[in-house]
Amino acid sequence: MIEVIGLVKQITDGHSNKKILDALDFHLKAKKSVAISGDSGSGKSTLLNILAALDNADKGVVKVAGLTLNNMSEVQADQFRKKHLGIVFQQFNLIDCLSVWDNITFPARLNGLPIGPFHNDLLEQLGLKSHKHKLPVNLSGGEQQRVAIARALSHQPSLVLADEPTGNLDDNNSQVVSELLFRLCKQLGLTLVVVTHSPKVAAFADSRLLLQQGRLHAFSNQPPNQTSNLVSA
Numbered sequence: 001m002i003e004v005i006g007l008v009k010q011i012t013d014g015h016s017n018k019k020i021l022d023a024l025d026f027h028l029k030a031k032k033s034v035a036i037s038g039d040s041g042s043g044k045s046t047l048l049n050i051l052a053a054l055d056n057a058d059k060g061v062v063k064v065a066g067l068t069l070n071n072m073s074e075v076q077a078d079q080f081r082k083k084h085l086g087i088v089f090q091q092f093n094l095i096d097c098l099s100v101w102d103n104i105t106f107p108a109r110l111n112g113l114p115i116g117p118f119h120n121d122l123l124e125q126l127g128l129k130s131h132k133h134k135l136p137v138n139l140s141g142g143e144q145q146r147v148a149i150a151r152a153l154s155h156q157p158s159l160v161l162a163d164e165p166t167g168n169l170d171d172n173n174s175q176v177v178s179e180l181l182f183r184l185c186k187q188l189g190l191t192l193v194v195v196t197h198s199p200k201v202a203a204f205a206d207s208r209l210l211l212q213q214g215r216l217h218a219f220s221n222q223p224p225n226q227t228s229n230l231v232s233a
């Protein structure tokens with residue numbers, strides 16, 4: 001599902017170039033979940049942005065769902081995101097003027113998919129039935145993030161990316177939201193990549209990786225135990 005080979009991303013830091021991602025290799029099988037942790041500034045969001053075709057690699061090959069993301073045109077990247085990606089952000093990013101139901105069904109409508117029992121089931125499973133006609137502003141943070149999860153799954157994308165999905169939630173909501181995100185992706189057979197600082201959130205994933213010095217390392221609850229740059233999650 002995800003195949004990243006020799007990914008290099010560098011930024012200009014003053015007058016010098018700094019490699020944030022340095023010959024990074026990463027494979028993830030379809031229907032699996034992985035949690036990626038790492039220090040602030042280690043490049044986690046940069047990696048997610050590249051997987052989302054929102055940013056380009058300087059070197060290397062990035063493939064998602066059989067598509068090579070390198071050098072896609074803007075139109076191709078838009079099509080790729082629309083069809084293949086579901087994204088959950090830390091800040092929820094719901095459409096304020098649309099109801100919960102319209103937010104949730106938006107990606108499905110965009111893809112010309114039928115709206116029906118699947119979406120009602122999502123609403124039910126995420127405990128949002130009684131909020132169906134409300135606007136996001138009238139929901140708590142935990143409820144808004146549950147809407148964002150339903151929206152990310154609405155078109156049954158190939159890949160779900162979540163960047164600190166519980167970063168704005170308290171401990172209790174963080175557990176509830178994480179459990180729902182991982183369980184629903186597993187249930188629907190969706191591939192999931194979650195960036196998180198939280199070991200509790202990471203514990204839900206099939207595998208855990210640490211981004212350190214530009215590369216991903218296998219990671220459990222111990223410090224990194226693998227220095228090879230080839231990581232299969």
Ligand SMILES: Nc1ncnc2c1ncn2[C@@H]1O[C@H](COP(=O)(O)OP(=O)(O)OP(=O)(O)O)[C@@H](O)[C@H]1O
Pocket residue numbers: 011012020038039040041042043044045046047
């Ligand atoms: N557009 C940009 N221009 C220059 N530097 C950037 C840009 N985007 C990110 N960086 C730098 O790249 C590095 C990696 O940033 P990134 O946001 O990917 O890290 P992160 O691991 O997600 O951090 P955090 O956990 O704090 O969100 C940081 O040093 C950041 O300052």
